[in-house]
């Protein structure tokens with residue numbers, strides 16, 4: 001029998017975990033994994049629980065919830081030596097990371113992926129002193145992800161984000177940014193947002209960073225220059241098709257390290273949660289964490 005620590009957010013998504021917990025433990029048990037559980041109680045708790053689980057020497061850790069819970073678990077693990085592999089049960093409202101990794105949303109299938117023990121090493125991103133697994137970003141457009149209250153997400157799912165997005169469009173304003181990579185000033189301009197992607201699935205858009213690879217040691221950086229509402233709608237339409245990278249309003253490059261500064265106050269978004277403010281130093285940790293997922 002292998003031992004696992006299952007860290008889950010009881011409020012994630014539509015609270016599926018509350019209903020499924022016994023079935024999940026049973027299925028893992030039948031697959032040779034004896035799991036003890038930790039239900040998170042609020043912000044930061046999953047980070048502490050994950051750090052504790054590594055210290056206690058579990059064979060594997062399982063994060064069940066949305067991208068926020070996964071981000072917290074990764075933050076608890078990242079700096080430890082001898083990391084156990086991480087399984088993901090994507091039970092949140094948005095599960096961008098799971099989608100990018102081909103981890104099924106259905107709990108039985110995602111449990112089976114962990115039971116099968118097929119895993120791959122993935123890059124992690126570091127933003128100042130915090131880690132991200134999927135995406136870092138900033139600018140007014142990215143702010144809607146953490147303005148959606150948890151209860152609204154539980155009730156309405158993904159629709160809550162779209163409603164907030166529409167409300168937000170009216171008040172979009174650009175942000176002055178200086179972006180440096182490899183010590184050189186790359187660009188100084190006004191931007192609607194910047195995204196530093198580790199995977200190709202961001203904010204529900206599956207083609208936002210179409211060429212991003214989770215294990216190539218590189219970020220795919222996408223920044224959208226100042227534009228009006230009509231241009232924004234045109235770009236969103238292009239982004240849905242994955243045809244936005246060549247547009248003159250879009251800056252796109254790859255790097256393993258970069259710095260973003262601004263004369264203004266700019267909040268950072270890490271995997272959809274608040275992650276401090278600019279200035280930001282971003283660095284990739286190549287193939288740092290082993291995840292249960294099929295090799296693609």
Ligand SMILES: Nc1ncnc2c1ncn2[C@@H]1O[C@H](COP(=O)(O)OP(=O)(O)OP(=O)(O)O)[C@@H](O)[C@H]1O
Nearest residue numbers: 012013040041042043065066067068069092093094
């Ligand atoms: N018991 C709890 N009550 C309220 N909030 C919690 C609790 N446990 C954890 N949280 C917080 O909920 C945040 C969001 O959770 P999570 O990402 O798992 O799912 P979600 O709300 O469905 O949304 P999303 O998948 O869009 O991020 C976490 O970052 C965490 O800080």
